[in-house]
Amino acid sequence: MKKIINDPATVVADALRGMALAHADLLDVEHDPAVIVRADAPVPRKVAVISGGGAGHEPLHGGFVGRGMLDAACPGAVFTSPTPDQVAAAVARTDGGAGALLVVKNYTGDVLNFETAAELAAADGVDVRTVVVDDDVAVEDSLFTAGRRGVAGTVLLEKVVGAAAERGVDLDGCEALARRVVANVRSMGLALTACTVPHAGEPSFTLADDEMELGIGIHGEPGRRRVPVGPADELVPALLDPILEDLPFAEGDRVLLFTNSMGGTPLIELYLAHGIAERLLAERGIVVERRLVGPYVTSLEMQGMSLTLLKLDDEMVELWDAPVHTPALRWGV
Amino acid sequence: MACTAEDVARALRAVAAVVKEHREELIRLDREIGDGDHGENLARGFTALVSKLDGDVPALPGGVLRLAATTLISTVGGAAGPLYGTAFLRAATSVGDAATLDAASVAGALQAALEGVVARGKAAVGDKTMVDALTPAVVAAEAASAGGGDVGAVLTAAAEAAEAGATATVPLVARKGRASYLGERSAGHLDPGARSTALVLRSFAGQVLS
Numbered sequence: 001m002k003k004i005i006n007d008p009a010t011v012v013a014d015a016l017r018g019m020a021l022a023h024a025d026l027l028d029v030e031h032d033p034a035v036i037v038r039a040d041a042p043v044p045r046k047v048a049v050i051s052g053g054g055a056g057h058e059p060l061h062g063g064f065v066g067r068g069m070l071d072a073a074c075p076g077a078v079f080t081s082p083t084p085d086q087v088a089a090a091v092a093r094t095d096g097g098a099g100a101l102l103v104v105k106n107y108t109g110d111v112l113n114f115e116t117a118a119e120l121a122a123a124d125g126v127d128v129r130t131v132v133v134d135d136d137v138a139v140e141d142s143l144f145t146a147g148r149r150g151v152a153g154t155v156l157l158e159k160v161v162g163a164a165a166e167r168g169v170d171l172d173g174c175e176a177l178a179r180r181v182v183a184n185v186r187s188m189g190l191a192l193t194a195c196t197v198p199h200a201g202e203p204s205f206t207l208a209d210d211e212m213e214l215g216i217g218i219h220g221e222p223g224r225r226r227v228p229v230g231p232a233d234e235l236v237p238a239l240l241d242p243i244l245e246d247l248p249f250a251e252g253d254r255v256l257l258f259t260n261s262m263g264g265t266p267l268i269e270l271y272l273a274h275g276i277a278e279r280l281l282a283e284r285g286i287v288v289e290r291r292l293v294g295p296y297v298t299s300l301e302m303q304g305m306s307l308t309l310l311k312l313d314d315e316m317v318e319l320w321d322a323p324v325h326t327p328a329l330r331w332g333v
Numbered sequence: 334m335a336c337t338a339e340d341v342a343r344a345l346r347a348v349a350a351v352v353k354e355h356r357e358e359l360i361r362l363d364r365e366i367g368d369g370d371h372g373e374n375l376a377r378g379f380t381a382l383v384s385k386l387d388g389d390v391p392a393l394p395g396g397v398l399r400l401a402a403t404t405l406i407s408t409v410g411g412a413a414g415p416l417y418g419t420a421f422l423r424a425a426t427s428v429g430d431a432a433t434l435d436a437a438s439v440a441g442a443l444q445a446a447l448e449g450v451v452a453r454g455k456a457a458v459g460d461k462t463m464v465d466a467l468t469p470a471v472v473a474a475e476a477a478s479a480g481g482g483d484v485g486a487v488l489t490a491a492a493e494a495a496e497a498g499a500t501a502t503v504p505l506v507a508r509k510g511r512a513s514y515l516g517e518r519s520a521g522h523l524d525p526g527a528r529s530t531a532l533v534l535r536s537f538a539g540q541v542l543s
Contacts, residue, residue: 116418
């Protein structure tokens with residue numbers, strides 16, 4: 001294992017100290033428990049939008065804290081959900097009197113910890129709602145598993161709902177919008193290499209040079225199968241086709257296409273893949289109205305990518321375009 | 334013999350030592366079918382618990398169990414934090430304000446712990462989770478208690494049944510937690526949560542008997 005770290009046990013705390021210095025104008029970072037908060041929190045009478053999850057997926061979620069997106073993010077240990085007291089602290093720190101919306105990815109640990117936190121916050125008299133994101137179409141038989149995972153679609157939800165909260169939409173409205181995004185967003189990913197969790201010291205799994213894992217979650221855990229690596233013209237449809245069939249997306253639909261790197265795949269390959277995805281969508285008469293391309297939901301140094309489609313309506317387009325000022329997303333300001 | 338708060342605290346220190354000793358093994362088991370953090374997370378939680386016990390041991394067994402619950406919930410994370418935390422919390426509630434624990438109250442605490450884990454995680458026997466170790470442990474503990482066994486006999490019976498239950502997870506296909514995404518590929522692996530449950534019960538039994 002080669003990593004720029006000191007002690008595996010302090011990686012997250014050490015990284016948070018650097019993040020606080022790098023973005024002192026946007027963020028307050030608290031360490032015990034670990035919470036990343038927008039610098040002007042709490043914003044009076046604004047719904048607090050809060051998310052979190054294991055560290056190692058940067059910029060998710062801390063990179064999306066700021067005006068127009070998240071009020072707070074709770075980073076757990078690497079690939080480990082945050083604890084309930086972190087989430088409860090985030091709620092207490094950002095509650096502007098209009099309640100809080102917790103955005104949770106559908107992983108057992110995340111759901112259990114956020115559920116426990118919501119109970120704690122409710123006991124403190126804060127109106128807390130939870131929305132579980134489950135956009136990963138790779139999980140086929142959800143009756144026999146923990147259900148579809150929440151993956152890259154989470155970023156799109158955080159942007160759209162964050163914009164709504166910023167313009168004063170109430171908790172009921174934010175919750176309903178979040179559920180509408182969940183109902184209209186689908187993702188699928190692949191891994192070309194594994195990643196190494198610092199405390200584990202060796203890769204999470206092994207792939208031969210000519211193999212890839214198709215249908216991964218954001219920790220590299222598989223969803224569908226291990227298959228030979230082909231050219232990009234085969235990889236992109238292997239991700240796109242299951243997404244298109246799932247909702248299903250139809251001719252004339254307006255979508256946001258999000259091409260995401262798992263961390264180790266460079267932009268040259270990502271843009272190449274994005275171009276293919278745009279062409280395939282155009283061939284089906286699906287209108288790409290908005291795009292996001294880059295490493296936004298990563299798995300440490302893993303090579304690989306995911307595609308996400310969000311079926312847009314006018315309100316979502318307007319909220320997507322609304323100003324955002326965070327470490328990882330910034331426009332309109 | 335009956336368990337005092339000091340006995341429960343000593344047992345929890347033993348759990349912490351055993352978890353630390355098996356940290357690598359639990360990481361490896363979890364890496365095979367999960368994401369490889371189980372050993373690390375449990376070690377972090379029980380280490381934090383030991384430092385709290387070094388500060389001050391609550392006067393009653395229930396208080397010690399409650400301290401374990403809140404510490405594990407606030408330091409472990411993942412699925413194991415809420416599941417183990419809930420188990421200890423329900424056990425604490427079950428024993429109430431008793432000054433010492435007898436065989437029946439230990440068996441009752443294990444039953445309450447299992448009910449809490451099932452309520453939180455919604456797993457059943459056969460899903461390849463800690464429930465596969467804890468369920469037979471509760472059945473064995475109740476049988477030992479009903480048969481007139483003392484606390485040591487109850488915990489030993491629970492530990493042995495938990496170990497057998499954990500071993501029985503090897504051929505299963507996971508239906509809950511991270512391993513469920515592997516489907517058929519999860520068969521042939523020991524479930525890390527069932528393994529850690531067996532380890533915890535074994536160290537409890539070992540302490541009370543020693």
